[in-house]
Amino acid sequence: MRTVVVIGAGPQGLAAAAHLLERGLEPLVCEQGPGPGSSVAEWGHVRLFSPWSELVDPAAARLLSASGWVPPATGFPTGRQWIEQYLAPLAALLRERIMYGARVTGVARLGRDLTVDEGRPTQPFVVHAVTEQSEEHRVLARAVIDASGTWLTPNPAGAEGIPAIGEARARAHGLVVHRIPDSDEVNALAGQHVVVVGNGHSAATAITLLGRVVQRDPATRVTWVVRRGTVGNALGGGSGDELPERGALGQRAKQLVADGRVSLVTGFRTERCATEGSDVVLHAGDGRALEPASRVFVLTGFRPDLGFLSEVRLGLDPRLQAPSRVASEVDPNAHSCGSIRATGAADLAHPDPGFYVVGAKSYGRAPTFLAVTGFEQVRSVVAEIAGDRAGAERVELVLPDTGVCGGSGLFDAPGDAGRPRSPGRV
Template sequence: MTLLELTTRVTENDRLATLPIAIVGAGPIGLAAAAHLVERDIDFVVFEAGDAIAASIRERGHTRLFSPWRHLVDPASRRLLEAHGWELPAPDRAPTGRELVEHYLVPLAELEPIASRVRTGIEVVGVSREALDRTRTRGRSATPFVVRIRNRHGEVEEMSARAVIDASGTYGSPNSLSSSGLELLGMAEIADLVSPALPDVLGRDRARFARRHTTVVGAGHSAANTLLGLVELARQEPGTRVTWVIRNTQAVRVSSSADDELADRARLGSRVDRAVAAGAIELLDRFEIIRARRSGSAAELVGRRGDDVVVHASDLVVNATGFRPDLDILREIRLELDDVVEAPKRLAPLIDPNVHSCGTVEPHGFRELAHPEKGFFIVGMKSYGRAPTFLLATGYEQVRSVTAWLAGDAETAAKVELVLPATGVCSTDGGAGGCCA
């Protein structure tokens, strides 16, 4: 290496050290990352696409989590809050999403070291390296990241960062209603009749669903919560009908289990089973959706059921089919993702939903989350790709390890500081960004 090359390398490294770490998303995991960086006196900026922090959880604020408060608060965040007189709410009580925001996330975001670094109404639309697309290697790890952002007025600008933590979640990227995973043919015809997961059918969205026929598509806990809400709405508003569409013969994820240590979650499955048996929910199983079409004011789902082609019509459709990571903004980042679940390759075997439930996922940190792009990490629900087994507690452990590594504290980063209950601590698959919280 020549003297000029050495001088250039030193200068680049010095500049990197002066730049902030960019955090994408101001939900529970993004704010936890911020809290850990505050404790380590490392500069950062948090970008939140919503008009307020935790926008996705606010959308589903009516949903009660299965996990009690003691499992929903990040340790570093708790230390910062308690230093300002905050007290943990009833540890054994499970809050709603709205309560999680109001009593924990908002007070955390309002602490001065964090509040001054959070920018809401700012969407991250791309991440790369300064003047280096993904094909160029020389000097890459010493080159700052460039984060392209767009504000609510459509204005675009760029900022430089020493590292990037993507905690943007997956709620904005629902899976397709189509059984093939591709965009549903005919979706444009019925788009105004399709609701995202977990509508507030007994509150904010009541007028839309009352006295109408709604089809809920999906086999997870968000589907179960919506189904039960619609059953109650039907009791209060005669003429309200509910159909449940699943691809298999049963919805394993919401089946009741005597082994589930979380009684509320076990009861959810039992209540859905009873509603189906009583005829309050019409079950359409083994239904593979092929396309959609509009018939007057109704949405028709066309699919296969065994060897038969079936057309199912209803007034409204709720897409509760789960979520997938939005990877479009990372096209210029060198990622190493599993071919199946789209999680970091070393993490994928630990979270495979065919093998693991929420509680059997091993604690993991920066090693399992690392990509070929040094200094870039996907954390939180987005790190799980399409696997619906995410825990907030596990996400907090992720950012503890990642922020320690970014601070140069390899020893702390490598430690495992999380012990989960034997059967997991799960919430609805919408209550906190994934199936578990």
Template sequence: MSHPTPDPKLPVIVIGAGPIGLSAAAHLVTRGLRPLVLEAGEFAGSAVREWGHISLFSPWGFNTDPAARALLEPRGWVAPDPERVPTGAELVREYVQPLATAPEIAPHIRYGARVIGVGRRGIDKTRSVGRERHSLVVRVETAGGVQEIAAAAVIDASGTWSTPNPLGASGYPAAGESACAPWLVGALPDVLGRDRTRFAGRSTLVVGLGHSAANTLLALVELAESEPDTEIFWGIRGHSPHRLYGGGDADELPARGALGTRLRAAVADGRITLLRDFAIHSLAATPSGRVKVKADGSTEIVVDAIAAATGFRPNLDMLREVRLDLDPVVEAPAQLAPLIDPNHHSCGTVEPHGAEILAQPEAGVFIVGMKSYGRAPTFLLATGYEQVRSVVAAIAGDHEAAARVELILPESGVCCVAPGIPEPRPTAGFATGLEHGFAGEVSRG
């Protein structure tokens, strides 16, 4: 697929100031192109900050980008120990924030700027004749109102954290889910930290069959050791939890095996009540200030909080007016989808890929990072860095560099921030990982 030369008078707009978006900005400035990074939050790495208490699976050696390091190191930045596994908060503090404040990057970031649309100036996506003569335009909502910004190209690195999957088993929200939002605590609440009082001595339902669910469940188990009235329910839509239990000592990732072993033991000894075939169809507030959860059949429980660890999906509304070729199942770029099918691949077996795989029918538009994986799991930060290196090379017209593969992952795999499971941290007492929020294996409860 050809990539037209961008208009040098216009910026390349990057959506999102997370690690992948800032990596794209670093590559752009390195190649002499002008980025404009639009971040909906008030800080760089806003989404990562929300799960800052969670550890990534992959160590620091896989979590920084070469172009970013080349900007930071001359100014005295020292790379963290490559063998150390950071938390989300450490990723932001030790890497994302220094990169966002680097003088080459900082002037090109606009915070509090939520992208609500991407299209072509003056035409909708049904117009074909002369389409590429109309510049790309990004519609942005800020405190001052809505404006449109012309762009030479658009790199969408907005992630999926803001669009979690609903509790309803059919893919739509359960009846009453919106009205019961006050009882929903998200996929990865800080059970042992800032959110402790929300769970201590109360009843919590965790829904999901991935590592986010496992981490929250094990955090609740630890909380219950000091708060014995804490009650823990685990709802799964299928009948068997064994996929999450994993292979125990035989698991290729020992920490993942340890996580499953501990979860199995907590269910077996009654610290966690497992609800099988628990397909939620309705939620309702009770007069006592709790929430009643009804599942298919006759199952019904009343709890104080619900942790919906049911995965995430991409926000495609903002891209409605550009032409996309997405897989109908996982909603990833069509050429990428077969490479990330979770039935055949783990995070370490997905081939490195770049501009040719990620390019869309709409010239100059690329979806990268976690969002490029759609509803599929197992995303790696290292994979995202390779994506944007290639994409920026293509935008710059360096097609040889765009086609080159510069990432080699170990055969054993390195599940990064979007579900991976790090070795248990002594201070936390339980292994942690993130389910399709930014690095690891995502599953669908």
């Protein structure tokens, strides 16, 4: 059997398909959205902090070049440009091997549920998917590569990882949103009070966009909410970051606070979202409440969707929900500068041989995943599936240093600069 099912037609899923073809295997890509990079399209207005040289997979480039494709010039594309100039042309070459509008509902071993041991490793995988027309598909595969990402499962504002009281209602009314606003949206909020919850790169991007509105209209008020005692250096290493745009992004957000254009509220753990007319008020567990806001952007990271994998034997870290060997590398409770290494097939393997999670989903709830990390993952995984153990074990990537030693600060205490810091999500 040569078929390998790839879940997701994003950057890592399409790269996996290119590697599989190059190895003489047959990919079938199941994509829930209407086109390639559907999740990327939802933040298409955002500029990446990785340059073009780190946003194109080598196997994909070889496939594209054979059709006359010319690599993009140097620079930092937006998500929309990434799709138009790379992902869409790649998907066009793979079109006969991609099912769009196909949501995977289950993965299992043929004829075996989760409890059955006998003959399990020798059975192919069976993948169930349903289309937008409610057509059901059942596909047999020698291996499965889950590159579905985490975009569709954002973390809530609630501090315990559960939506705060009233959060679902506020979200239904459009008062709480889990996305980075575009320029039209932030401009429409001029003169109003806006809250951003989170202290990762997405939050920094939103803060920077809103800061420009404050500069044009000083009546606009922006409150930046973080759960820890201080932002610390979780937003990047500034001039020490080997991805300069990543370092500069965090510094711009911090400067807006220093200039008084953005109000920073630390140690605020949201317990309740109270809808008051056309506004929403965030309440913390310690009794504090923010002023009514016209919009709350919750940018607290993402988590993996494991629901359709209930019949696959997974080896996941119980905290991060990432493969156990990967979790030890990306654990925000322990990670320090330069300590994250490239991960390959051996790190991504699960108790059910032939099943792999790659891309952002392989980091579970841990933050800051780079495209080049995913490209190296799929290269190694596909080599392993093809029987090239030496190729799978070889490491062909050195990740850029963040310039960050420590991170966002102690969980409860602001300041205390002399103690080690933990770079976790807010």
